[in-house]
Amino acid sequence: MEKSSSGGKVTRFLFTWFLLFVVWLMFTSTFATQEVITGAAVSWLIAIPTNRFFTNVRLHHFSxxxxxxxxxxxxxxxxxxxxxxxxxxxxxxxxxxxxxxxxxxxxxxxxxxxxxxxxxxxxxxxxxxxxxxxxxxxxxxxxxxxxxxxxxxxxxxxxxxxxxxxxxxx
Amino acid sequence: MNELLTYAGMVLMLIGGIFLFLGGLGIFRMPDTYNRLQAGTKATTLGGMSVILSIGLLEPSWFVKTLVLVIFIALSNPISSHALARANYKRGNRPYLKGGSEYDQYKEVYDPQEKPDKEEEKA
Known part of the structure; x- marks a missing residue:
């Protein structure tokens, strides 16, 4: 598994962001536009510093x-x-x-x-x-x-x- | 439909309460920390999960939130009990054993008196 490849880093970041975003959506339990946009922005911000501690899961073997x-x-x-x-x-x-x-x-x-x-x-x-x-x-x-x-x-x-x-x- | 959800929620809450009670009883009756953790962890996981889910059923607009809480409990409860058990062993609190010392195979990692003996045997 190539740990330093940029592809791995990007999927790791996207995975973290996606998970945080889903948790946000479940907690607010609404699809109002402003909530969704705020959630996406906040989870994006949080995912930047935390994704390398959060997971090693890559999406490439997902089926x-x-x-x-x-x-x-x-x-x-x-x-x-x-x-x-x-x-x-x-x-x-x-x-x-x-x-x-x-x-x-x-x-x-x-x-x-x-x-x-x-x-x-x-x-x-x-x-x-x-x-x-x-x-x-x-x-x-x-x-x-x-x-x-x-x-x-x-x-x-x-x-x-x-x-x-x-x-x-x- | 709403009434059905209410009844389901109440039944689930009763089940959760029973399991939580049994967990408490287990903590009272078991002989040592590890067995108490066994009883405590399992009972609080299922008991807490069903009580929280029952609240979600009684108040349907909260259901998704309670689902998130259930997932968090299922993930964090076993980790905390693992940490407690390991710290407890590290501190020197040995498990209660009915069958004798060979039933404790974790000893080889932490017992400092054990290692010199083995080296002497080899020499």
Whole structure:
């Protein structure tokens, strides 16, 4: 990935500007001309100094199929979040407190920082797991009910379904 | 239609309240910081999300704004809990373990007493 190429910088800037602008539109929830113009100008101004800290995402590998996978990921994620809450509720309510906690580690095959962040966030919100640290490509996960100490099995158990979709997106 | 939205919003708010309550109970019952974070993060994420969304349903003109808030919560909540867990480990607060020390594989990164032992074994 050419980090210094001007094309990359421009798409990065446009991406930042677009995202800020969309957030502005959603917050004002109106399409009145003056609001839209003000929003465009303000988000343009903010995007100039902040875009290089904000993201490394380039738009060059973006396709409709990516959008489909993002939606698929959202559904997997929401389902996992619901299951996680029911799981925690079950553990909390049951009088014996059935937990067997521990911190396990596994290596991921994702390369970009953004993808790793998404994976770590998803892991935190899925049943019984909480990401404690990422060092290079090793994830350290606190697991409320440890089922295995083998890194590969942990990876399948914790990150399997997310990683598959994320590898298609990035 | 409007009445339907109101009922949906109320049901969603009830569900969110229940999850938030269970999260609080979890924080009270769990044995150590990490397990408390587990209960707290998940419950506040889904509970907070559904309460905020229910406000959007009760007041339809706010719906898009509440959607933005939900996205922000879903992005920022896990990051804060990750930061808390990591800082907690760095400070020396070790997790409660039922099965013995091999259940803590994060030890290799931060435990200073561990490293000299290994070198001695090699020598």
């Amino acid at each position: 409709p199929l990516t959008l489909f996978y993002i939606v698929e990921y959202l559904f997997i994620f929401l389902w996992a979040l619901l299951v996680a809450n029911l799981d925690v509720a079950r553990r909390v309510i049951s009088p014996t407190l059935p937990i067997n906690p521990g911190i396990v580690k596994f290596k991921t095959s994702l390369t970009s920082d953004f993808a790793k962040m998404i994976l770590a966030n998803s892991i935190t919100l899925t049943p019984g797991t909480l990401s404690v640290d990422i060092i290079d490509d090793t994830f350290y996960i606190h697991w409320i009910d440890v089922k295995s100490l083998e890194p590969e099995e942990c990876r399948q158990e914790i990150a399997g379904k997310f990683e598959k979709v994320l590898l298609k997106i990035f």
